Amino acid sequence: MSSLLVKGARLLGEDAADILVEDGVVREVGSVSAPGDAQVIDADGLVALPGLVDMHVHLREPGREDAETIATGAAAAAVGGFTAVCAMANTTPVTDTAEAAERILDLGAATGLVDVQPIGAVTKGLEGEQLAELGLMHRSRARVRLFSDDGKCVRDARVMRRALEYIRAFDGVISQHAQDTDLAGPQACCHEGELSGRLGLPGWPGVAEETVVARDVMLARHTGSRVHVAHVSTAESIEIIRWAKAQGLRVTAEATPHHLMLTTDLLAGYDPVYKVNPPLRPEEDAEALRAALADGTIDIVATDHAPHARHDKEHAFVDAAFGMLGLETSLAVISDLMVATGRMSWADVARVMSTAPAQIAGLEGHGRPIETGSPGNLTLIDPDASVTVDAARSKSLSRNNPWHGRTLKGAVHSTILRGRVTATGGDLA
Amino acid sequence: MTRRHLLSIDDVDEGQIREILATAGEMHDVQHREVKKLPALRGRTVVNLFFEDSTRTRSSFEIAGKWLSADVINISAKGSSASKGESLRDTAMTVAAMGVDALVIRHSASGAAHQVSQWIDAAVINAGDGTHEHPTQALLDAYTLQRHHGDLAGRHIAIVGDLTHSRVVRSNLLCLTKLGARVTLVAPVTLMPSGIASWAAAEGFSVSSDLDEVLAGGVDAVMMLRVQKERMSGGYFPTPREYTIGYGLTRPRLDALVAANPEVAICHPGPMNRGLEISADAADAAQSLVLDQVSAGVAVRMSVLYHLLASGEPDRGYAA
Amino acid sequence: MSAPDIARAVRRMAHEVIERNKGADRLVILGIPSRGVEVATRLAAAIAEVEGTEVPTGTLDITMYRDDLRRQPTRAPLPTRIPTGGIDDRIVVLADDVLYSGRTVRAALDALSDLGRPKAVRLAVLVDRGHRELPIRADHVGKNLPTSTSERVMVRLAGVDEADEVRIAAGETP
Numbered sequence: 001m002s003s004l005l006v007k008g009a010r011l012l013g014e015d016a017a018d019i020l021v022e023d024g025v026v027r028e029v030g031s032v033s034a035p036g037d038a039q040v041i042d043a044d045g046l047v048a049l050p051g052l053v054d055m056h057v058h059l060r061e062p063g064r065e066d067a068e069t070i071a072t073g074a075a076a077a078a079v080g081g082f083t084a085v086c087a088m089a090n091t092t093p094v095t096d097t098a099e100a101a102e103r104i105l106d107l108g109a110a111t112g113l114v115d116v117q118p119i120g121a122v123t124k125g126l127e128g129e130q131l132a133e134l135g136l137m138h139r140s141r142a143r144v145r146l147f148s149d150d151g152k153c154v155r156d157a158r159v160m161r162r163a164l165e166y167i168r169a170f171d172g173v174i175s176q177h178a179q180d181t182d183l184a185g186p187q188a189c190c191h192e193g194e195l196s197g198r199l200g201l202p203g204w205p206g207v208a209e210e211t212v213v214a215r216d217v218m219l220a221r222h223t224g225s226r227v228h229v230a231h232v233s234t235a236e237s238i239e240i241i242r243w244a245k246a247q248g249l250r251v252t253a254e255a256t257p258h259h260l261m262l263t264t265d266l267l268a269g270y271d272p273v274y275k276v277n278p279p280l281r282p283e284e285d286a287e288a289l290r291a292a293l294a295d296g297t298i299d300i301v302a303t304d305h306a307p308h309a310r311h312d313k314e315h316a317f318v319d320a321a322f323g324m325l326g327l328e329t330s331l332a333v334i335s336d337l338m339v340a341t342g343r344m345s346w347a348d349v350a351r352v353m354s355t356a357p358a359q360i361a362g363l364e365g366h367g368r369p370i371e372t373g374s375p376g377n378l379t380l381i382d383p384d385a386s387v388t389v390d391a392a393r394s395k396s397l398s399r400n401n402p403w404h405g406r407t408l409k410g411a412v413h414s415t416i417l418r419g420r421v422t423a424t425g426g427d428l429a
Numbered sequence: 430m431t432r433r434h435l436l437s438i439d440d441v442d443e444g445q446i447r448e449i450l451a452t453a454g455e456m457h458d459v460q461h462r463e464v465k466k467l468p469a470l471r472g473r474t475v476v477n478l479f480f481e482d483s484t485r486t487r488s489s490f491e492i493a494g495k496w497l498s499a500d501v502i503n504i505s506a507k508g509s510s511a512s513k514g515e516s517l518r519d520t521a522m523t524v525a526a527m528g529v530d531a532l533v534i535r536h537s538a539s540g541a542a543h544q545v546s547q548w549i550d551a552a553v554i555n556a557g558d559g560t561h562e563h564p565t566q567a568l569l570d571a572y573t574l575q576r577h578h579g580d581l582a583g584r585h586i587a588i589v590g591d592l593t594h595s596r597v598v599r600s601n602l603l604c605l606t607k608l609g610a611r612v613t614l615v616a617p618v619t620l621m622p623s624g625i626a627s628w629a630a631a632e633g634f635s636v637s638s639d640l641d642e643v644l645a646g647g648v649d650a651v652m653m654l655r656v657q658k659e660r661m662s663g664g665y666f667p668t669p670r671e672y673t674i675g676y677g678l679t680r681p682r683l684d685a686l687v688a689a690n691p692e693v694a695i696c697h698p699g700p701m702n703r704g705l706e707i708s709a710d711a712a713d714a715a716q717s718l719v720l721d722q723v724s725a726g727v728a729v730r731m732s733v734l735y736h737l738l739a740s741g742e743p744d745r746g747y748a749a
Numbered sequence: 750m751s752a753p754d755i756a757r758a759v760r761r762m763a764h765e766v767i768e769r770n771k772g773a774d775r776l777v778i779l780g781i782p783s784r785g786v787e788v789a790t791r792l793a794a795a796i797a798e799v800e801g802t803e804v805p806t807g808t809l810d811i812t813m814y815r816d817d818l819r820r821q822p823t824r825a826p827l828p829t830r831i832p833t834g835g836i837d838d839r840i841v842v843l844a845d846d847v848l849y850s851g852r853t854v855r856a857a858l859d860a861l862s863d864l865g866r867p868k869a870v871r872l873a874v875l876v877d878r879g880h881r882e883l884p885i886r887a888d889h890v891g892k893n894l895p896t897s898t899s900e901r902v903m904v905r906l907a908g909v910d911e912a913d914e915v916r917i918a919a920g921e922t923p
Contacts, residue, residue, distance in 0.1 A: 194624025
């Protein structure tokens, strides 16, 4: 029997208590004296949250193991405070069959660092035409409930409608990458606005996201199914989502740490590290996202962790790959941006980074309250630590890290997966 | 090593622009000498690294470098980028590793010269990057206009055409504004860069979609921009015919322009689509400076190469 | 040297030039910017006074031909203006204010050879302060001024400066 005692952590940032985890399950919360053989973590001054869940990561395996593997991505996740991540389907081959999904589940389990939940493709090969084997993926050992063609938008409204209808039988959800490629244009690589005009870069107008969000909201209404809007980036998208929620539609939404904190003006030097899809937007949009995250219109934070090999980023800006790292810095960004500023409590962080994403993705072992009987998944946070991000220290195989050099307030102290410490102090345990 | 570049007209202030233009004047005289050679860059190596074809810009830089006694090497890197797996950084580093003093870069992607300047020690001169900038073109336009009109302060210059996809317009806007000229950009809304209204407000230039109104208001120069063939069927405007009638420098517009101001200057960075954005009458009019622009190209590029490379001092140059 | 000293020196050089070339017919005087241009102008005026003929004058910028171009911050080149008729088969008199190491004159000779082929080239300087580093000498000298290398020769000429004056200043440590 293994036991772990977390001494004196502030539960959700409130009152301090001891947490005893035995055999992977929370046995007791309160004032606990350590059993003789227990590993003890002195958590005085630390905040305890249920283990963090990232509903949107790209782990690149299979296919681009030079950029990331499930093992390295899992290590980055553990260091970042996560106990579960959902791996997007745009690998090579695409996760569009039960077998592919099970393989990812197994590779994830083998790391022992984090639960890796595969996301199934909506359409075969992400081609937007023929439905992937949605039901078989759900019935597989991976129990897939979250589907996405992320990286590509399910652009055909008829295909989107059929997919939503089909997954209603098992209460599935589609995470949509909302991007009208006709409006955004094939070369679009940044926010369309004054800066893109000055820089001569083909822009991606906010409306190219909003029209798809609006369409999908109406499809959610029509089908009664669940739509999740991935990486919302504009204030107008938020307005549509707010309206959908007011109508009682089953629409949820996520924001990424980078869309919350970083803005389009960073592109002035043409550094492809800031090239991401959807693009970084102006401060007005970022501020609207922060407000919507605080008021609950945006349900969750997800990183869209998108590692890329250096040679895929060292092209001219329009030719470089989209995406940036996020797993190791997500908690620190939210802490710095939302908690240190008083806009959110630690309980709010637990909601947007653990409880809600676990619920949306259907991860029953995650996002549970810290109480007797819950799985022993915990993230301990030092809220007062100030850490300067060093890209070279990353556990990811890639270095497309836009946070390098930034000092953020709040850091993950330790990550605990079913009673076992997976990471502590920025390194694997 | 030194870092001195010309990536954007933003890298040079008004005084530096005036110095470049003054030196270009001296260089221009060399063009008419029997011995067209100055020893200033003897022993320096200039590489024209062109990721995109442009015979006129490349040869202009080549002649400029050679007349200053530099060794000039042309490298066509067309198709050696993303498609073939070699990154821009690899290509640039490979060329720089040969020990060159300056890289003159033309690339179809905006910002390419900026990016390369971050990676290598040699001076980088932007010879056109995507739809961003073409600083030496703007300098030669300013030089040509200045020879024609004298100081450009207070002059009104209309730039007409495909503003979105033009690298010339961004550089010219910055350059002419710094020299005190008043600039009006004219195009159908579909060919205007995004955010042009706030940009115009910030930089103090004007924007219009009515060419006749702008011309009637009085101009000292019109700069006609090329309309790329691929835009013509791209839904930017209905037909070439409609474009010409709305935005071309047609014979009637030319006549009205010359009647109102016989000193008016007509510019075009070339190559021209005669009959589309500019009529043959306008292109060959006495007021046309099109060939002067070409001739000024060498002098201006000599001047730029000279100012960037002649000194070994590390603290000169425009963008650090 | 005071203003009258300078005027006398220029007049004497004018006489020498005329005598040496048996008149002023084939002469072209080129001043090296900046003060050499003023010397050239005055020399031409003095010759005109004596001979009654206008001698074509011009300027010859040597910036591009300097052998220390790389060691200095970039200098903007100054105008080169060759009088109509050019320099081919002419006798070119190079005019400068001070002759010192000889490097300027070397550069000027190079510049000249890119512009044409004179019949002969002469050198006229207002002050020769010695310390040559190249095998170059002046044909016409306004005044020989023995100096030490640590001293500086200050030439001021009305037209460029406020007044005419040549004096030796204690040098700064190089």
